Each structure stands twice: as structure tokens, then as C-alpha cells.
Amino acid sequence: MEIKLEKFSKSFGSVKVIEELDLTVGNGEMIALLGPSGCGKTTTLYAICGIHRVSAGRILFGDRDVTALPPQEKNVGVVFQSFALYPHLSIYENIAFPLRIRKEKNADIERKVREISATLYMEHLLERRPGQLSGGQQQRVALARALVRRPDILLMDEPLANLDASLRLEMRTEIRRIQQESGCTSILVTHDQVEAMSMCDRIALMNNGVIQQIGTPDDMYHQPRNKFIAGFIGNPPISFIDGAVENGQFTSQGMSFGLPDNLKKASLTSGQKVSVGIRPEHLQPGSENPVAGEVTFIESQGREILYDLKLGDGQMLRSIQSGARTCKLGDRVTWSINVNAVLFFDAQDERILPA
Amino acid sequence: MEDRKPNWLLTLFLLIISAPILIMYFWLFIDSISEINTDGLWPEHFTLRNWRFLYEDIDGHGNVWKATLNTAIFATSVVSIVVILSSTAGYALSRLRFPYRSQFLGFVLLLHSFPSVTLIISIFLMLRLIGLYDTLVGVILVKAALELPFGIWIMKGFYDTVPWEIEMAGLQDGASRFQVWYKLVLPQIMPGIAALAIFSFMAGWSEFVLPLILVPGSETKLLSVYLAGLMIDDYLSDFGLFKAVGLFYIMPVMIFYLFTQDKLMNIYGGGTKG
Numbered sequence A: 001m002e003i004k005l006e007k008f009s010k011s012f013g014s015v016k017v018i019e020e021l022d023l024t025v026g027n028g029e030m031i032a033l034l035g036p037s038g039c040g041k042t043t044t045l046y047a048i049c050g051i052h053r054v055s056a057g058r059i060l061f062g063d064r065d066v067t068a069l070p071p072q073e074k075n076v077g078v079v080f081q082s083f084a085l086y087p088h089l090s091i092y093e094n095i096a097f098p099l100r101i102r103k104e105k106n107a108d109i110e111r112k113v114r115e116i117s118a119t120l121y122m123e124h125l126l127e128r129r130p131g132q133l134s135g136g137q138q139q140r141v142a143l144a145r146a147l148v149r150r151p152d153i154l155l156m157d158e159p160l161a162n163l164d165a166s167l168r169l170e171m172r173t174e175i176r177r178i179q180q181e182s183g184c185t186s187i188l189v190t191h192d193q194v195e196a197m198s199m200c201d202r203i204a205l206m207n208n209g210v211i212q213q214i215g216t217p218d219d220m221y222h223q224p225r226n227k228f229i230a231g232f233i234g235n236p237p238i239s240f241i242d243g244a245v246e247n248g249q250f251t252s253q254g255m256s257f258g259l260p261d262n263l264k265k266a267s268l269t270s271g272q273k274v275s276v277g278i279r280p281e282h283l284q285p286g287s288e289n290p291v292a293g294e295v296t297f298i299e300s301q302g303r304e305i306l307y308d309l310k311l312g313d314g315q316m317l318r319s320i321q322s323g324a325r326t327c328k329l330g331d332r333v334t335w336s337i338n339v340n341a342v343l344f345f346d347a348q349d350e351r352i353l354p355a
Numbered sequence B: 001m002e003d004r005k006p007n008w009l010l011t012l013f014l015l016i017i018s019a020p021i022l023i024m025y026f027w028l029f030i031d032s033i034s035e036i037n038t039d040g041l042w043p044e045h046f047t048l049r050n051w052r053f054l055y056e057d058i059d060g061h062g063n064v065w066k067a068t069l070n071t072a073i074f075a076t077s078v079v080s081i082v083v084i085l086s087s088t089a090g091y092a093l094s095r096l097r098f099p100y101r102s103q104f105l106g107f108v109l110l111l112h113s114f115p116s117v118t119l120i121i122s123i124f125l126m127l128r129l130i131g132l133y134d135t136l137v138g139v140i141l142v143k144a145a146l147e148l149p150f151g152i153w154i155m156k157g158f159y160d161t162v163p164w165e166i167e168m169a170g171l172q173d174g175a176s177r178f179q180v181w182y183k184l185v186l187p188q189i190m191p192g193i194a195a196l197a198i199f200s201f202m203a204g205w206s207e208f209v210l211p212l213i214l215v216p217g218s219e220t221k222l223l224s225v226y227l228a229g230l231m232i233d234d235y236l237s238d239f240g241l242f243k244a245v246g247l248f249y250i251m252p253v254m255i256f257y258l259f260t261q262d263k264l265m266n267i268y269g270g271g272t273k274g
Ligand SMILES: Nc1ncnc2c1ncn2[C@@H]1O[C@H](COP(=O)(O)OP(=O)(O)OP(=O)(O)O)[C@@H](O)[C@H]1O
Pocket: A012, A015, A017, A035, A036, A037, A038, A039, A040, A041, A042, A043, A044, A191
């Protein structure tokens, strides 16, 4: 079922948290709501499932306007960040709860609970209490409870935040598998970009209650619409250098290089102030488009090594290189920029697109 | 609470400091089944005469079983009212937003700090006015009302420990607000309910001033008043009898306490554990 938010706004008292947000999630699609802490992800999620009242705008499920419907009248499964299992009930009864409320027959409940716990590999846990499970197991129970009544829509609020690294990796694929098997339209809230990129069809990146860009992970990475997106997506992050355009050249005090062909025709006036974004993988040893600086930081990440390069004017560039260490702290080096991959932003932080 | 090793030193210490109380109760028991000279201290020989009030009425003091029944009705009614009202009011105060909520909370706390004796005259007049003077219903209502502020406050504390998300999850699973309260939240504050019930039962059982003034009649007499009546009776100076009645009066509370003290601790610990 398609989810559509139309000019959705939400304020708490006089504090506007979300303003005129538009978002469409296609049938069966899984979309990530990604953004820094406090940007309004949870608020948006709670509005969709009906816990929060909407201040303005509309929410549609398919063709149905569900803006004013209470949570009980929407068939939405929610996985809460804290799991919110019912501590006094056994795992079986936890999962069965939504069905019991609907007064389904005992035999049906039994069958459905067994079925969903088989898909989630947790049949052996049914007799226990939530307090007797590990974090990952509780997470699966929460997922099972959300899925057992075959929801039209599945909403997950940072479902992996409480898990350790290896379990997180495992649950990532598991959630994705179950989402695809059940085919329900899903929204995953997260502030972890790797999670968003690896699990979801599309990403909606939010900041301050506004969706900055919606697109595939690839899109976001290579074609960010503004500086915030370029800075948020990518790890290790992109580095920005402020400078100006002069005579077909980008110049700052610490470096300069000729504009790539596709940008020469773009509407850049001579003397215009711009900021360029250079991803760490686009600064490598070499001689073309050289940039000189001092290595101020080296971090080995196992397979790759991360370097910080301080330019003459004090601005910093980051480089990530595979292979053996080529220099040591304090060395002066000259490396090469892959100019065709550099991103240009204007004074309003909007991306300057190639013509 | 499992596999706790007995700490003999600690046990001994506690035994020593509580010895005076234990010895007093023990002495009370011995005295109640012995005959003593009026000026003597040591029990002389065994008798059950002190317990005669169980099968015969003491002149001018009414029937002890009638008083016991009244006391039981009184205490259990107070418990029911306090538990039902506190558990609903506590929920509202913990979870619902309504105008003047915080002022209301402060006011409830203020009520709790009033010694009931200071109100007794106006309560007396009010009960006369509405015709509930010298009825059990009247004194039950008064006692329950005086216990309520404490109960509401305690219950609110227990509700505060239940996470919001559980309720949201319940709503999301299709339950109504009432179902959420009844099926999901209430079971989690059961320790609190149990503690409050025990607490108000004991408060009801031991209440003296209110029944003394509000239900003086022989039909509505409570045990505490019955015992006091015996003691101030000038024609009766039978200390053995007083001791036996006193023992009879505290016995239910002591037995009750013995079995429920772990639950009672919850009220001070606050919240659900385990
Ligand atoms: N009930 C509320 N009353 C007032 N302000 C609120 C309320 N709930 C959220 N906010 C505010 O709305 C903003 C967005 O909150 P929200 O919980 O949606 O953030 P989030 O994106 O989920 O962040 P996080 O990643 O930390 O969970 C925050 O600034 C928060 O302070």
C-alpha cells in the first residue's frame, strides 16, 4: 500500500518540528528516513501511525485519507526503538496480543504465532518472558509482534540502535529479507547512513524537519543536491574547501585546479565564491591536478588508511588510500585530485550542476 | 533474592535490638493465659478465663464477634475504595494532560499532610447533616477519603515507572485506551496495588479516633473502640482480660503482616522489579 504525506506539518505548542513535508513511499517499497538527531524522524513516524495528531496537511494510505484516524483503525505495525515488549506476558502472548485484541480464534492465533516465529527463527523462545531474552531476541519479538497481523505498513524506529555491531549486521539482512517476503510498505528510521544505504530502496534525508533529498543511495552519494547532503552521506566524510572561480580555474589560497570540462559551460561567473567538496577517495597519490600539504593525521582502518592533509591556508582535505603506508606524520606531500568527481556548491550551499 | 547466605552476625544483631519488642509480645501472650496477683509480676498458674470474652459478652460492652465483623467490613471496604479510586486516579494523574494537573497533585499532597484529628469536628457535623452519623458507611467513607491522597500519590509513582512506549505499542496493536490500561499497564503495577491494599487494610484495622467519635453505638462498634471501652471501664480492672483482648485485636494484623511484608516493602522501593 502506498503511503503519501502531503504538506504534513507538526508542531508541539509553538515549536514547529516539521513544516510542509511531502513524501511518497511506493507500494512494497522500503524507504529510510535518515537524519541527524532531533530532526523530526520519530515525530514523522508517530504521525504516520496515528500516535501524534497532525497539525496540518494530509496523510494517505493508498487512496484513503487516514490523517485523523486513531492508531487502532490503521493496520500499521510499529517496531519501537525500545522494543516496548509487554514484560508481564510470555513471548507467545506478546506476539499474540494484536490478534487477541481482534478476538481471533485460538486456533488461528496459534497458527499465526507459530508461523511468524518460524520465519524469525524464534520458536524456542515462545515460553519465555521478555526479561529473559537478549537484545537481538527481543528485537525479533518486536518485529514478530508488528508483523503477525499482516500489516499494510511497517514502521521501524531505529530498530538496530540497541544491538551490538555483529548482531546489527545480521539483523540488517534479516529485516530486509522479511520485508521483501511480506511485501509490506516500510519506513525505517535511522541516523546511521550505512544502515539506510544497505537496507533500503530509497533514502529520504531529513534536516530540521525538511526533507533535503529523496533518492537511491547511489544518487545521494554521487549527486547530492546541497552541501548538507554531501556532508552527511559518506564515511569518512567529504571535505569542503572554500574558494572562488577565476578564469576557468578554481582557486583558493592553498590550492587551485582547472575546472572540469562539463562545468566550464555551467553558469559560473568569474570571481564567484564557491565551495568544493572532495571525497577522500578522490585525493590519491599522483601528479595530475596536484595539491600540496602536510600530513597531520594518520589512521589505519585495516584495509585502508585515512590521512588528513593540511593545505597552505590551513584548510583540510581527507584522503583514503589502500595499500601500504606511503608517508608519515608531518611529511609534506603532493597528491592528485580527481577533478571530474569534485562537487561544486554556491554561496547558498546549493549544488552547482554541470551544464 | 536467591542464594543469599545467612549472615549470622547480622541476624544476631537484629535479634538483640528487637528483643525488647519480642519479649513484650511474648510476655503479653503468657500473661493472657495466666493468673497473676494484682501486685505481682510473675504469672502463677494457667487459666483461660481471660479469654472468656470470646464466648460471653462482657457487661455493657457488647459482643466481641460483632465488633470483629464490623472491623473486618470496615477495613475491607476501605481497602476496596482506596485501591479502586487510587489506581484510576493515579493513572489519570500520571498519564493524562488536563488543566491544573500539577496544582491538583500539589493539593493532594497537602491533603495527605492533614492530621485527621483536626478535621474531626467538621466531619462529625457533616455526617450528622447527611444522616450517616453512627453508620458504618459513614465512617468507611471518611476513612477512605483520608487514605486516598496517600494512595493516589503512591499509585501515580508506580504508573510513572511504566514506559510510555508500552502504551503506544498497545494502541498500535489495536487496543483501546481502557484495554491498554487494564491489560498492559495494570499488571505491571500489581506490586504497588498489593502493597497499597495491605497498607490500607492495616490502617483501617488499627483506626481508633474516627470510629470512637463517628460510630459510638453498640451495633456499629469496632474492635479498637471495644478494647478502649474495656480499659476505661471503672468497674473493670481485669488486666488479664485487657491483655487477651489486645492480643485478639492485633493477631490478624500480625499474621497478615508476616505473610505480606515482602510486598509491603515494594511501596518504599517503588516500581516493578524482576
Ligand atoms: N512531545 C514533544 N514536545 C515538544 N517537543 C518535542 C516533542 N517530541 C519531540 N519534540 C521535538 O521535536 C524535535 C524532533 O524530535 P524527534 O523525536 O522527531 O527527533 P528524531 O529525529 O527522532 O531524533 P533522534 O534521532 O534523536 O531520535 C526535537 O527537537 C524534539 O525536541
